[in-house]
Amino acid sequence: MSHAANIVISILFDGLAYAMFLFITSVGLSVTMGLMNFVNLAHGAFAMVGGYIVVSLTRSLGIDFVPALVISAVLVGIISIPFERFLYRRLYKATDLEQVLLTIGLAFMAIATFTYFYGPIPKSVPLPHWLEGDVNLGFRTFPSYRAFLIVVGAVLVTILWYAFERTNIGARIRAAVDNRRMAESVGINVDRLFTLTFAVGSGLAALGGGFAIQLFGLTPYFAVLYLVLFLIVVATGGLGSLKGTLLAALVIGIIDTGGKYMFPQAGNFFVYLVTVVVLLIKPAGFYGRE
Amino acid sequence: MAASESMTRSAEGEAARSRAAEFLLRRHYFRWPEALPWLIAIACFFVFPDRMTFGSQLLIMIMFALSLDLILGYAGIVTLGHAAFFGLGAYTVALASMKLGWTEPISGVFFGGAVAGLVGIVVGWFILRYRGLTLLMLTIAFAAMLQEGGNIRSDFTGGYDGLPGLTFDPLLGRFQYDLYGHTNYWYTLAALAVVFFVVRRIVYSPFGQALTGIRENVRRMHAIGSPVHRRLVTVYAISATIAGMAGALFTQTNAYVTLTVFDFDASAKVMVMLILGGTGRLYGAFLGAAVYMIFEDKLSKMSPTFWQFGIGLMLVLAVMFANRGLLGLGDKIRARLARWRAP
Numbered sequence: 001m002s003h004a005a006n007i008v009i010s011i012l013f014d015g016l017a018y019a020m021f022l023f024i025t026s027v028g029l030s031v032t033m034g035l036m037n038f039v040n041l042a043h044g045a046f047a048m049v050g051g052y053i054v055v056s057l058t059r060s061l062g063i064d065f066v067p068a069l070v071i072s073a074v075l076v077g078i079i080s081i082p083f084e085r086f087l088y089r090r091l092y093k094a095t096d097l098e099q100v101l102l103t104i105g106l107a108f109m110a111i112a113t114f115t116y117f118y119g120p121i122p123k124s125v126p127l128p129h130w131l132e133g134d135v136n137l138g139f140r141t142f143p144s145y146r147a148f149l150i151v152v153g154a155v156l157v158t159i160l161w162y163a164f165e166r167t168n169i170g171a172r173i174r175a176a177v178d179n180r181r182m183a184e185s186v187g188i189n190v191d192r193l194f195t196l197t198f199a200v201g202s203g204l205a206a207l208g209g210g211f212a213i214q215l216f217g218l219t220p221y222f223a224v225l226y227l228v229l230f231l232i233v234v235a236t237g238g239l240g241s242l243k244g245t246l247l248a249a250l251v252i253g254i255i256d257t258g259g260k261y262m263f264p265q266a267g268n269f270f271v272y273l274v275t276v277v278v279l280l281i282k283p284a285g286f287y288g289r290e
Numbered sequence: 291m292a293a294s295e296s297m298t299r300s301a302e303g304e305a306a307r308s309r310a311a312e313f314l315l316r317r318h319y320f321r322w323p324e325a326l327p328w329l330i331a332i333a334c335f336f337v338f339p340d341r342m343t344f345g346s347q348l349l350i351m352i353m354f355a356l357s358l359d360l361i362l363g364y365a366g367i368v369t370l371g372h373a374a375f376f377g378l379g380a381y382t383v384a385l386a387s388m389k390l391g392w393t394e395p396i397s398g399v400f401f402g403g404a405v406a407g408l409v410g411i412v413v414g415w416f417i418l419r420y421r422g423l424t425l426l427m428l429t430i431a432f433a434a435m436l437q438e439g440g441n442i443r444s445d446f447t448g449g450y451d452g453l454p455g456l457t458f459d460p461l462l463g464r465f466q467y468d469l470y471g472h473t474n475y476w477y478t479l480a481a482l483a484v485v486f487f488v489v490r491r492i493v494y495s496p497f498g499q500a501l502t503g504i505r506e507n508v509r510r511m512h513a514i515g516s517p518v519h520r521r522l523v524t525v526y527a528i529s530a531t532i533a534g535m536a537g538a539l540f541t542q543t544n545a546y547v548t549l550t551v552f553d554f555d556a557s558a559k560v561m562v563m564l565i566l567g568g569t570g571r572l573y574g575a576f577l578g579a580a581v582y583m584i585f586e587d588k589l590s591k592m593s594p595t596f597w598q599f600g601i602g603l604m605l606v607l608a609v610m611f612a613n614r615g616l617l618g619l620g621d622k623i624r625a626r627l628a629r630w631r632a633p
Contacts, residue, residue: 102606276431
C-alpha cells in the first residue's frame with residue numbers, strides 16, 4: 001500500500017476513535033441542553049469523576065478495566081441525580097449567565113476536590129492484554145485500544161439510535177425537545193424524563209472519561225480542558241439532536257486529528273475555525289432548530 | 291366625595307410622577323460615596339508602598355472587569371472570551387515596542403485599545419446576531435483561535451515562553467519606571483479614572499438606556515425601532531477598546547507578555563470578579579476585583595487547591611443566594627435594616 005494511503009487510513013482511524021470519544025461524552029450534554037436549554041459547564045466534571053472512579057477501581061480494588069468502566073458509568077449516573085434534583089432544577093428558568101456561573105462553580109469545586117485526593121499528576125490504568133498492542137485486520141494493523149473504543153462507540157450509537165427513534169421513552173424525549181409545553185400538556189412528565197436523561201448522559205460522560213485515561217492522560221483539569229470541545233460538538237451538532245451530535249463529533253474528530261498530523265504547530269486551531277464557520281452559517285448547528 | 295377622592299389620587303399620582311422624574315434627572319449625579327474607591331486607592335499608596343506592583347495589577351483587573359460590565363451588566367451579552375481583547379491590547383503594545391520601536395507608553399495604550407476596538411467591531415458585527423449557547427461558543431472559539439494562531443506564529447509572538455524584557459520610555463518623558471512600581475501605580479490609577487468617567491458617561495446616556503432596554507427585553511426594543519444590532523456592536527467595540535487598554539497597561543507593568551493572556555481561565559476569572567462584585571453597577575468591578583485579587587494573593591500562596599474550591603463554592607452560593615453580587619447583598623441588608631427600623 002502506498003505511503004499516502006496509509007497516512008489517510010491512519011488519520012481516519014484515529015479521527016474515528018477520537019470522534020467516538022467525543023460522541024460518547026457529549027451526547028448526554030446535547031440531549032439535556034436540548035430538553036431544558038440548560039447550559040451545563042459541569043458536564044466535563046462528571047466525565048473527570050468517571051475517569052477517577054475507573055482509576056480507583058482498577059488500581060486499588062484490582063477490578064479489570066472493562067467492568068470498571070461499566071461500574072463507573074453506573075455510579076456517576078446515580079451520583080448525578082441529586083445534583084439535578086437539588087441544584088440544577090432550581091435554575092431551569094434562570095438566565096444563561098446564572099447557569100454558566102453555577103455549573104462552572106461546580107466544575108471548579110470538583111477539580112479542587114480531585115486535586116486534593118489524587119494530585120495533579122496524570123494517572124494511568126492497567127489494561128488487559130487484549131487491549132494492549134495491535135490488532136491485525138488483514139491489510140494492516142491498528143492499535144487495539146482505539147479499535148475497541150470505535151466498536152464501543154458504534155454499539156452505543158446503535159443502542160441510542162434505537163432508544164431514541166424506536167422506543168416510547170425516546171419518542172417522549174423527542175417530543176419534549178421539540179415542544180416542552182405541548183409535551184407536558186399531553187401528559188408527559190418532562191421533569192422525570194429529564195432526570196432520567198441527565199443520569200444517562202452523565203453516565204455516558206463518565207464512560208468517555210474512563211476511555212480518556214489512556215487517550216490523553218487524566219488530570220483533574222480534564223473537567224474544563226475538554227469541556228470546550230464537548231460544547232463545540234453540542235453547539236455545532238444542534239441541541240438535542242443525536243444525528244447532529246454524531247455528525248459534529250465525526251467532523252471535529254477527523255479534522256482535529258488530520259490538522260494535528262499535517263500541521264502539528266496548529267494545535268486546536270482548525271477545530272475552532274470549523275466551529276466559527278459552522279456557527280456563522282448555521283447558528284443552531286447542523287441539525288438544530290433555528 | 292368621589293371627586294375629592296379622585297383629586298387626592300391624582301395629587302398622589304402627580305407626586306409619584308415628579309418623584310420619578312426627579313430620580314431620573316438626578317441619578318447620574320455624583321454622590322459622596324463614589325469618592326470612596328479613589329480615596330482608598332490613594333491611601334493604599336501611602337499604607338502599602340512596597341505592594342505597588344500588586345496594586346497596579348489590581349487596578350488593571352478593575353479596568354478589565356469594568357469593560358466586561360459594560361457588555362455583560364448593561365447590554366446583557368454573555369461572553370467567555372473577553373480575554374481575546376485584553377490579549378490583543380497586550381500583544382499590540384509588546385510587538386509595537388519590539389518590532390516597531392514604539393516605546394512611548396501613553397500612545398501605546400491608545401494604540402492597543404484601538405487595535406482591540408477595531409477587531410471588536412469586526413468580530414461583534416459577525417457574532418452579535420446570535421444569543422445563548424451559540425454566542426457563548428463563538429466568543430470562546432474566537433479567543434481560542436487567537437491563542438492557537440499566536441502559537442502557530444510563535445517565532446513572532448514568542449509563544450507560551452512569551453516576549454520578555456520589553457522596554458518602555460519614561461512616562462511623559464520624565465518619570466522613570468521604578469523597581470517598586472510607584473510611577474506605574476499612579477499611571478494606572480490615572481488611566482483607570484479616565485476610563486471610568488467615560489464608562490460612567492456612557493451608561494447614564496440615552497445610549498446606555500437603550501443597552502439596558504436590550505438586556506431587559508430585546509423584542510420590545512426591536513418593536514420600538516431601536517437599531518439593536520448596531521447598538522450592540524458599538525458597545526462591544528467600546529468594551530473591547532477598554533479591555534485592550536487594560537491589556538496594554540498589563541504588558542507595560544510586567545514588561546513581558548505570554549500567550550496565557552488569552553486563556554479560557556482568564557476570561558472566566560474576570561467574569562467571576564464582576565459577578566462577585568455585582569453586575570450592571572460600575573462599582574461591582576472595583577469591589578469584585580479587589581476582593582478576588584486580595585483573597586487570591588493570600589490564599590493561593592497557602593493552598594491553590596483550597597483557593598480553587600473556594601471560588602467554586604463562592605460562585606455556587608452567589609447564584610443561589612446573592613445573584614446581584616456583594617453590592618447587591620449590601621443593598622439587601624440595608625433594605626432589611628430599614629424595614630426593621632421602621633415602625
